[in-house]
Amino acid sequence: MVALRKILPASFLAVVLAYLYAPIAVIVIFSFTTSPRLSIPIEGLTLAWYANAFANPLITTALRNSLILAVISAVLSGAMGAAFAFWLVTLKRARLRATLLTASLMPAIVPLLVIGIALAVFFRGVGMQQGLLNAAIGHVLVSLPFVVLTMNARLETFDFSVLEAARDLGATPSRAFRDITFPLIRPSVIGAAMLAAALSLDEFVVTWFNVGNQQTVPVLVWGLMRRGIDPSINAIATVLLSVLVCLVVASNIINRKKVK
Amino acid sequence: MLPAGIFYVVFFAIPMLCLLVLSFWRAKGFELIPDFTLDNYHKIFTSPLYRALMLRTIGVAFTTALIVVPVAFAISYVMRFVFERRGQLILQIILLSLFSGYLVRIYAWRTILGKQGLLNSTLQWLGIIEQPLEFLIYSNIAVVITLSGLLLPLAVLPLYSAMLNVSRDYIEAARDLGAGKLHTLRTVLVPMVIPGLRTAFAFAFLLSAGDFVTPALVGGSQSMLIGNIVADQFRGIGSNWPLGAGMAFVVVAVMLLAYLTVMRLIRWITRW
Numbered sequence: 001m002v003a004l005r006k007i008l009p010a011s012f013l014a015v016v017l018a019y020l021y022a023p024i025a026v027i028v029i030f031s032f033t034t035s036p037r038l039s040i041p042i043e044g045l046t047l048a049w050y051a052n053a054f055a056n057p058l059i060t061t062a063l064r065n066s067l068i069l070a071v072i073s074a075v076l077s078g079a080m081g082a083a084f085a086f087w088l089v090t091l092k093r094a095r096l097r098a099t100l101l102t103a104s105l106m107p108a109i110v111p112l113l114v115i116g117i118a119l120a121v122f123f124r125g126v127g128m129q130q131g132l133l134n135a136a137i138g139h140v141l142v143s144l145p146f147v148v149l150t151m152n153a154r155l156e157t158f159d160f161s162v163l164e165a166a167r168d169l170g171a172t173p174s175r176a177f178r179d180i181t182f183p184l185i186r187p188s189v190i191g192a193a194m195l196a197a198a199l200s201l202d203e204f205v206v207t208w209f210n211v212g213n214q215q216t217v218p219v220l221v222w223g224l225m226r227r228g229i230d231p232s233i234n235a236i237a238t239v240l241l242s243v244l245v246c247l248v249v250a251s252n253i254i255n256r257k258k259v260k
Numbered sequence: 261m262l263p264a265g266i267f268y269v270v271f272f273a274i275p276m277l278c279l280l281v282l283s284f285w286r287a288k289g290f291e292l293i294p295d296f297t298l299d300n301y302h303k304i305f306t307s308p309l310y311r312a313l314m315l316r317t318i319g320v321a322f323t324t325a326l327i328v329v330p331v332a333f334a335i336s337y338v339m340r341f342v343f344e345r346r347g348q349l350i351l352q353i354i355l356l357s358l359f360s361g362y363l364v365r366i367y368a369w370r371t372i373l374g375k376q377g378l379l380n381s382t383l384q385w386l387g388i389i390e391q392p393l394e395f396l397i398y399s400n401i402a403v404v405i406t407l408s409g410l411l412l413p414l415a416v417l418p419l420y421s422a423m424l425n426v427s428r429d430y431i432e433a434a435r436d437l438g439a440g441k442l443h444t445l446r447t448v449l450v451p452m453v454i455p456g457l458r459t460a461f462a463f464a465f466l467l468s469a470g471d472f473v474t475p476a477l478v479g480g481s482q483s484m485l486i487g488n489i490v491a492d493q494f495r496g497i498g499s500n501w502p503l504g505a506g507m508a509f510v511v512v513a514v515m516l517l518a519y520l521t522v523m524r525l526i527r528w529i530t531r532w
Binding site: 010106115137144 | 364
């Protein structure tokens with residue numbers, strides 16, 4: 001009886017998950033099929049699109065640039081976001097804390113289009129040529145809110161009495177941070193930094209307005225998409241997808257280890 | 261806190277101000293000329309093209325929100341009250357789709373809905389249709405289908421966390437007192453998750469209005485949204501940065517106004 005009662009909700013859930021994952025499944029499956037068109041029935045399997053994709057001379061540059069941006073975002077957003085979240089939880093006044101948390105989430109609520117063009121205007125105003133550095137700043141900005149949010153959720157369970165104990169025993173603030181605080185929050189910081197890397201690898205809108213003539217993987221993919229259906233897009237997308245999924249799942253697993 | 265604080269001010273607050281200031285400037289070719297003119301705003305409010313695009317954007321965003329919010333509500337209900345112990349796992353699976361390739365998912369819908377795409381070729385192969393269904397791609401329908409898929413995970417997040425705070429006892433008490441299923445939903449559950457509903461609606465409505473990639477890839481020339489025009493002012497032929505800056509502020513203001521109106525209307529009708 002119980003199982004029967006759950007059939008309807010379970011099938012609803014299945015339909016919604018299919019709706020969310022069908023596009024992803026389509027891309028992965030058709031990156032391996034011989035027909036250049038996505039059609040049923042499938043004719044045969046091949047790895048040619050991967051070879052094709054990686055023969056594109058632009059892909060190496062795009063990959064290198066994307067990796068540079070991801071590392072910068074992970075390190076800078078991870079460090080700044082973690083420090084900010086840590087400072088936030090030590091604030092005594094609850095109202096101020098809530099206001100600052102909301103303010104720090106603003107870049108995630110404002111449409112990316114607006115952030116992208118605002119940064120482009122700003123960089124033009126200060127005379128900074130469009131390029132990778134501008135894009136890197138944009139990536140750090142859009143990933144910071146997510147780092148602050150995940151760090152904040154983890155730090156709410158942080159036991160500050162261990163810090164007081166260290167201080168009472170004569171540890172300087174920097175020593176207490178190095179020997180007590182950082183080892184305790186390290187898993188969360190690494191998890192948040194991996195999330196920032198994933199966001200950066202996938203970032204297109206802000207990048208597009210600020211990167212100038214440089215390539216990143218999403219910018220390259222956009223260029224190919226605008227030209228029409230090209231099966232090597234499926235291959236590049238599948239590689240990007242696998243990296244993103246690995247990063248996000250790993251970030252989740254690391255983050256789930258409790259801050260003791 | 262200092263580094264992040266400075267970073268936010270220099271690279272977020274100041275650029276926003278720059279954008280606002282620029283919207284009162286003029287463009288002459290590629291030159292930006294400092295000025296204090298309302299010409300850009302005048303142009304935006306008097307052009308029939310921009311007005312039509314704005315109305316279409318509101319329509320598409322509203323339709324998307326009308327699909328996304330009820331589905332997200334039902335999914336959150338199932339996660340919270342039916343598969344209670346698996347709730348967190350299901351949430352992780354739903355959120356994972358959010359991080360799996362923004363451009364890729366939009367492009368995938370083009371290959372699914374296209375004239376010779378997966379859906380049409382499957383239906384033809386099965387003999388259900390003779391001619392491909394052409395309204396599926398390069399249309400407002402394609403834009404709504406794609407945007408709904410992109411924004412659904414974002415709407416589930418606030419609704420599910422709102423429902424986590426609703427104790428099963430309240431629902432059961434209402435049922436024990438003789439309230440029917442629909443009556444319980446309307447008078448107990450929905451009023452208790454109103455903040456979550458509001459956030460979910462805001463995400464779906466405001467973010468679909470700001471998306472220009474979806475209409476560019478799956479929408480046709482007849483389903484461009486206001487975001488496409490804004491983007492063109494910054495990276496297109498004949499771009500005009502001051503005009504684009506003005507448009508960005510008008511879009512955000514109009515969408516906020518539309519959002520607040522809808523919220524007020526709902527409150528007025530339902531008295532929640």
